[in-house]
Amino acid sequence: MRCNEVKRLLSAYFDRELPADKSIEIKEHLRSCRSCAKELESIEKIHRLMGAFPILEAGPYFESQIIERIESEKRKRRFSLGLKLAIGFALCGLMLFLITLRYLPSENVTLETTPVLNTYIQEYIETYSGHIGRSNPGLIVSVSSLGETSR
Amino acid sequence: MKRFLILVFILILILEISSVFAEEKNPVEVLSSAWESEGRINFIATETNGMYMGGRLNITVSKVFALATGKFRREYLFPSFLAGDLLIDDGHSSYYYQPGRGLLTVGPSLYDPQHRDIHRKLLELIMKNYDISGQPDKFLGRDVTKICISPKNSKNILLALWIDNQTYLILKRERYSPDGKLQEYSFYTDIDFTTIPNERLFVWIKPRRDFRTVERREKFIPLEETKRKDTTLINLSLLQEKGYECISVKEVPRGIAYHFSDGINNIMFFDLQNLPPMPPSVRRITTDGIVYSYWQFDGMSGFAWSYNGRRFLIIGVIERDIIEKIIKRLR
């Protein structure tokens, strides 16, 4: 097998997605070909580096917020159903139902802040350090910077 | 003769048994000693701090110096946008210098009496509202007592402290959310208790570069004075039922802030002249005819409403229905 053919297949070889005969051919080739072996090494290295990819953790109220959103969605849907029934199954009633669905406010709760609000939030975050009496304003700066100030 | 020997034998037995118990340290005493020893130990160390917010971990690494006379110095090493920042607390004021922003923030010292008072009150509240348990442990080769603080009738640890048996310095700490997720931690490494840092390290010296100064004035209002003026806010019975107490009142821009705490959880209650502009994504909820703004982020909740010419803002870890009750009651 020629090198450029092997190199193209190394990615699939690494993932063990090649048919057995091709895998064996490539394995043989790698024994004697340094340049292809190095290519495989770099694919392996990338795989190892991904082990260091940052992992996010969900906040403590992740689940309860989901439940709240589900409940409020249910309420909205009950509301729209009631509307539909009240207006009747006439075509215009159906249209109103669809329009209502489109324009109901979305339940998006993210932490944007405004500059003044941010100062009050900082007052709150600073109560954390009260526990141990250690002052770490840098940490507060970096935590507070998550508040995107909206115009 | 026989009786005498038996007596001696019993005495030795008692001494042996009591010495075994003497090894076990009383967790409440250990915690109190650790609390009191803040600012009263000489040491130099590297401190690593982590705080989770919004699923993200924020870390700082800094070199710290502490004097037993109540002075502190922190040199930031990491992350890069903090590297070079300096904090000096000389017992009277704190100076936080950020060369990258050309900014100096001068504020009160963490060791001034008002802060020490708050610090002490938090301990009292912890002892009142939480279970404290302790067990021997080791950290970095040192004998420590691991103190665990959990709500009464619950095994969930909210705060864990590793306290050095010899100096009562808190060497490591971890704070958890009610459902057991790590929220915040800090620990010291490369600790040196023998070298006494030079006094010069705790003197603020103006750097040659240009910078501007911002003063963080903290004006505390004595609680007795506030009680006379407005009992409703200080004695929010709904909060008191949950073990919260108002531990400080201070002036903030455009109003007054009441700090409620149960020892571990904190709530800031703002009584403002004007409500700050709310970001558009905030939810508006109506309860019993009153409309309030509400947001929740990573456990921290915010509520804002106005009623009868007064404007209130609450930020903290608290359930929405309790705040709704407070809103209705504050009529």
Place this chain on the structure above:
Amino acid sequence: MEEKEELLVEKAKKGDVLAFSELVRKYERYVLNLVYRTLGRSEDAEDIAQEAFVKAFLNIKKFKEESKFSTWLSKIVINLCMDKIREKANREENLEEGMWLTIPQSSYYSPEETVERLEIQERIKKAVMSLPEDLRMVFVLREFEDLSYQEISEMLDIPIGTVESRLYRARMKLRSLLKDLKTLEEVTEKSEM
């Protein structure tokens, strides 16, 4: 007590929100990080992950037991992410943001190691985020979720050949971006010397 997944799904289909919340607990880290790695944004990753779960609950009656719940859930997440990508242009990650570190709770690193590890992490994250979405999607599903080419092709509705070529291109791109980077083991080895 851990209930079997099939039982939880069955209950959730009948409207049992609490049963569903146990499913949420099981998959929350997975969904959160899938959103994060696909969109490259951390600020609203949690919010979008929540949205995905809500969508899943509201549509759970459509889930057929023959397929795996995780596959079905992943499709909802990916489709939602694709919607978000189409909705607004992706913002560049602000360099000033704090750094990230996965710290197994029981081990602590020296400050020098911590700094180096965080820098490596940041570079890896930036490199992966710099891949165009179509390549990144396939790379994330393969490298982080260990899906087979067949599974990826089903999930994204693309032929297997496309999966293979996109992975190949993704890896070639990453190789040039990261070729001088030390792996984390090398960092630890070096400091132990």
